[in-house]
Amino acid sequence: MVLEEIWTTKELFVYPNEYIYWSIQIVMYPFMTGLVAGAFVLSSLYHLFGIKPLKEIARFSLVFSFALLMVAPLPLLFHLMQPARNFYVVLTPHFTSAIAAFGVVLFIYASIVASELWFLYRQHLVESSLRLKNQLNLSLAGKIQLWTYTILTLGASDLSERALRLDEKAIKILAGAGVPVACFLHGYAGFIFGSVKANALWMTPLMPVIFIMSAVVSGVALCMLTYIVTMEIRRVIARRKRGSVLYPTVEQIRGVEMHEMRITARYLIFFLIFSISLELLDLVFRGYTAVKSWDILRNVIYGKDFVNIFVLQYILGNLVPFILLLIPRITIPRTLLALILVLFGVFMMRWNVVIGGQSFSLTFAGYMHYHLPLIPQDWETFKEGLFGALFIGVMPFVLFWALNKIFPVFDLQRSP
Amino acid sequence: MDRRSFLKAALRGSAALILAEGIGDILRPASIHASPKPLRWVFLVDTYKCIGCGFCVKACKIENEVPFEANVSRTWVERYILTKDGAVFADTPQEARNGFTSRLIDLGEGRVKDIPQEKIDKAFFVPKLCNQCEKPPCVQVCPVGATYKTAEGVTLVDRKWCIGCGYCIMACPYGMRFFHPLLHVAEKCTFCYHRIQKELKPACVQACPAGARRIGNIKDPQDPVTQIIMTQRVSIHKPEYGTNPQVYFIGLSEEVR
Numbered sequence: 152m153v154l155e156e157i158w159t160t161k162e163l164f165v166y167p168n169e170y171i172y173w174s175i176q177i178v179m180y181p182f183m184t185g186l187v188a189g190a191f192v193l194s195s196l197y198h199l200f201g202i203k204p205l206k207e208i209a210r211f212s213l214v215f216s217f218a219l220l221m222v223a224p225l226p227l228l229f230h231l232m233q234p235a236r237n238f239y240v241v242l243t244p245h246f247t248s249a250i251a252a253f254g255v256v257l258f259i260y261a262s263i264v265a266s267e268l269w270f271l272y273r274q275h276l277v278e279s280s281l282r283l284k285n286q287l288n289l290s291l292a293g294k295i296q297l298w299t300y301t302i303l304t305l306g307a308s309d310l311s312e313r314a315l316r317l318d319e320k321a322i323k324i325l326a327g328a329g330v331p332v333a334c335f336l337h338g339y340a341g342f343i344f345g346s347v348k349a350n351a352l353w354m355t356p357l358m359p360v361i362f363i364m365s366a367v368v369s370g371v372a373l374c375m376l377t378y379i380v381t382m383e384i385r386r387v388i389a390r391r392k393r394g395s396v397l398y399p400t401v402e403q404i405r406g407v408e409m410h411e412m413r414i415t416a417r418y419l420i421f422f423l424i425f426s427i428s429l430e431l432l433d434l435v436f437r438g439y440t441a442v443k444s445w446d447i448l449r450n451v452i453y454g455k456d457f458v459n460i461f462v463l464q465y466i467l468g469n470l471v472p473f474i475l476l477l478i479p480r481i482t483i484p485r486t487l488l489a490l491i492l493v494l495f496g497v498f499m500m501r502w503n504v505v506i507g508g509q510s511f512s513l514t515f516a517g518y519m520h521y522h523l524p525l526i527p528q529d530w531e532t533f534k535e536g537l538f539g540a541l542f543i544g545v546m547p548f549v550l551f552w553a554l555n556k557i558f559p560v561f562d563l564q565r566s567p
Numbered sequence: 568m569d570r571r572s573f574l575k576a577a578l579r580g581s582a583a584l585i586l587a588e589g590i591g592d593i594l595r596p597a598s599i600h601a602s603p604k605p606l607r608w609v610f611l612v613d614t615y616k617c618i619g620c621g622f623c624v625k626a627c628k629i630e631n632e633v634p635f636e637a638n639v640s641r642t643w644v645e646r647y648i649l650t651k652d653g654a655v656f657a658d659t660p661q662e663a664r665n666g667f668t669s670r671l672i673d674l675g676e677g678r679v680k681d682i683p684q685e686k687i688d689k690a691f692f693v694p695k696l697c698n699q700c701e702k703p704p705c706v707q708v709c710p711v712g713a714t715y716k717t718a719e720g721v722t723l724v725d726r727k728w729c730i731g732c733g734y735c736i737m738a739c740p741y742g743m744r745f746f747h748p749l750l751h752v753a754e755k756c757t758f759c760y761h762r763i764q765k766e767l768k769p770a771c772v773q774a775c776p777a778g779a780r781r782i783g784n785i786k787d788p789q790d791p792v793t794q795i796i797m798t799q800r801v802s803i804h805k806p807e808y809g810t811n812p813q814v815y816f817i818g819l820s821e822e823v824r
Contacts (some may be wrong), residue, residue: 152637152748161675164824166695166742167643172733230749232731236711239730245712250734254711282713348704348808349740443807513742514824516657517675 154531158524163517164558171509171521175540176230178505181340181362182369182498183223183543188337189370191264191329195530196418198326204414207407210383211560212374213271217264218550226543229534249343252263256339267325270318272558301316302360337366344504350510351444351515352451357433362427369497371419375412376490377551379483382408385561412486416476423493424482430500447515448540456507458513464503468496476495572631580598586673597692605786605812607720611795615762618694619644621666625776628664630759639745641756642696642771647822648672649688655822656682667692693823694779695773697722697743697756699813705735705744705755714753720813721760726752740808758782777824785813 155170158327196202197209228234244251276312283293307314316345336360344350345358434452437445445500449470472489505522524536533539568576581700627642630634643662649655671679690732702806703722713728714735729752736744736753747754761768763782767773772780783792796802801815 152634153639154748156638164657164674166735167659168745169742170745172736172746227732230732232746233729236728236730236805239711239713239728243712243728245709247706248708248710248734250708250710250732343734347708348735349738372787404686454788497805513740514657516824541772 153178157532158522158535160520160522161512161517162520163512164187164514165256165512165517166514166520169512169519171519173230173505173509174521174535175523175537176226176535176543178498178501179226179540180223180230181337181344181366181505182501183219183226184337184340185362185366185369185501186364186373186458187216187219187223187260187370188333188366189368190219190373190374191333191370192367193371193374193415193418195326195333197329197449198322199330202414204410208374208378208411208415210271211378212370213264213268213546214554214558215267215374215377215551215561218554219547220257220261221550222265222543222546223386224253225546227253229539229543233485241521249339249346251388252339256332256336260329260336263325263329263332264444267322267329268558269305270321270325273304273318273561274305274310274315276300277308277310280304280308281348291399303557334363344508346473348391349513350508351448352511353504355433356417357429358504361426361429361433364422364429365497365500367495368419368426369413370496371422372490372493375415375419376487376494377548378411379408379487379490383483412483413481416481416486419493420473423469427465442517447511451507451518455520456503459499459507460503465501468492468499472496588742600704604679606718607785609720609783609785609796610699610814611760611781611783611792611794611801612694612696612814612816613779613781614693614816616777617644617694618777619646619663619667620776620778621663622695622769622774622776623780624662624664626770627736627759630762630770631757633754634818636749637748638662639748639754641754642694642744645693645695645823646672646690647693647820648682648690649822650682652686656680657822657824670736676730691820692820693816693819694771694815695741695743695804697758698741698810698814699758701811701813702801702809704738704740704808704810708734708738710734717760721758721763722755723757723760724753724755726750729753730746732814740805740810741812 153170155172155174158174159170161169181552193205194209194212194216228237231237240251241254244254246252272337275402280297283289283297283300286293289297318546341359341362344353344362345355346355377553382404382440386401387399389404393400473487475489475492476483476496510519511517522533527533527536527538584759587694595607604772617631624640624643625635627633628640631641631759633641633803638661640662643659643664644667645657646663646667647655648656655736656672660667660669660673669679669680699721703716703719706716706722709715710732711728711730712732713725714722716797726747731746731752733753736746738816743755744755746752757772759767762769769780769782772782781792783790783796785793785796786798788792795817799817801817802819803815805812
C-alpha cells in the first residue's frame, strides 16, 4: 500500500515512516546536472582561457551540454509525487529551501548556454539560410530547414568582420559568466544534500565542493567518450567515402582525435585527483572525529556498502581508470575503457551518497535496504526503476543527435 | 517635470504606499482571526503511564484518514527492552496500531527475537508524535512553502500545494513525515488541529486509557500541562538538532532513539 515498500526493506529498529524516499531518479539528478556542469566547464577551457588544442572538443561539449541541460530537470519531475504541480516552485518559491532556487538557477544557466550557442553558430545559421534562400525548387524539408535557420538567426544577418569579432567577444563573456553559474548549479545540488542536518552521512560543508569536482570529472569524461564514439563513426564514414575531396581522410580524423584526447585526459586526471582527495578527506575526518553517528556510519561504509563504496566506486571507478590514463602510450580503446569506468565511478558516488545516506535509520539502530525495481509493472515502477533511469540516460544522446542537425559540431568551415 | 513637482509626486506616492501597507495589515486574515489570549500548543507524554495498548495509533489513523493497514502513521508507540547484559532492543511492530500483543521483538525482515523474562533488566513504552518544533526544519526546506507553522505553533501541510518532493521527509530528524498513501502529498501529525481549534482533545489524547498523552497551552500559566512542564523535570527528544521541540517527555531515558 505504501509505494516505497516496493523497493525498501527494513532491518532492526527503524521508525515506521522511514523508507528510501529518494530513489534512483534522485541518483540520476545530481549525475545529470554534474554532466551538464562538467561539459560546460570543458567547453569554457577553450573559449575562456584560449586553450587552442581544445577548440574542436569545446564546440562539441557546448552543444552536448545544452542537450544534457534539457534533460537535467527530468529526473526531478519524474520523482515528484505531484509532477503536475512542478511549476509551483516558480510561482511561490520559498527561498529558505535549497530546492526553491532550482528553477531560477537552471533558467539563468540555460539562457547563458543558449546565448553562447547562438553566438557560436550565428555565422553558420546566417550562411545556411542564405544558401537555402538562393536555391530554386526547395522541397518541403528544405523549406522547413530554411524557416528554422531564418528564425534562429533572430534577424541578425550581419556577417561583417566587425560583427563576427563582436560574436567572439560575446562568447568569451558568456563562457566566463557560465563557469561560476555552472559550478553554482551543481554545487547547489550538493548543498541540497549537504544541508540536511537530519542525515548524518549527507551533512558536511564539503558536499558542494565534492559535487563540483566530481561533476567536472564526469562531464569531461562523457564529452571525451561521446567525442571518441562520434569520431570513430566518422572514421567509418570516411573510409567509405575515400577519395572524396570534401571529406577529411581517416588519418586526419585519427590525428585530431588522439591530439584532443591526450590534452583532455590531462585535465581529467587533474580533476580526478582533486575529487578523490576531497572524498577521502571527508571519510578520514568522519572517522577521526567519530561523533555519535560514526558507529552506524562505520557499519554502513565499511560493512553494508563496502562493495559499493570501496570496490565499485574507489577501486573500479577511480583507481583503475587513473592507472589506465597514466600508463604511457595511451590508445583510443584504453582511453575509452578508462572513461566508461570514470563515468561509472561518478555514478556510484551519487548512488552511495543518495541511497547510502538513506540506508541507515534515524534511530541509528537499524538499516534500510534498497532494491531497484528492474521489470516495470506499472508507471511507478517504470519511472522509479531501471528503465526510468535508462530513459533519462539515453535522452541527452537523442537530443544531441537532433541538435547536431541544426548546430553541426564537426566540419564547420569557420567558427569562433 | 520640474524638480518641485517631482518631489511633490514622490512624497504623495510614498504616503499612499505607507497607507496602503497599513490597510493591508489591518485586513490580513490572520489579524482578524488572531486569538484573544496568547496560545502555543505543547504536548506532554508521560512514558511511565503508557501501557502499549496502541489505542492512540488506532484513533489517530481513523480520525485523520490514514489508511489503517498502511505501514505509515502520524503517531506510534515504541517498546524498549534492556537486558541484564546491557543490550538494548527496540521495536514498533506496525506502528503498534494493534498494540503490543506479542512478547517477541520485531527485528525486521520477518525475523523476531524472544527475550526470556529473567534476562530483562527493564522495559518500557514510548509514544511518539510530531514535536511541532519551534524551529521546524521541514518548514525551512519546503521549496514551495506548502508546509508552514501556524500562529499557535502547529506545523501543517497544504495538501493542495505540496508538490511531493519529499525534502521535508528527509529534513525531519524524528521521522515524523511520510507520503499519504492515497493523496500522495506530505503527511504529518497536526495535534489534530481541526479538533483543538474547536476545543476538542486530539484523537490520541482522547483514546489513551492511561493518561499518558496530554495537550496544553504553554502560554497559559494556569494550564495543568504547563504547570507540570514548569515545575517538574521533563526532557525533549533529540535536542542536538536545534529544532526546539515542543513535545515534552516524562521519563525519557537515554536509550530512547
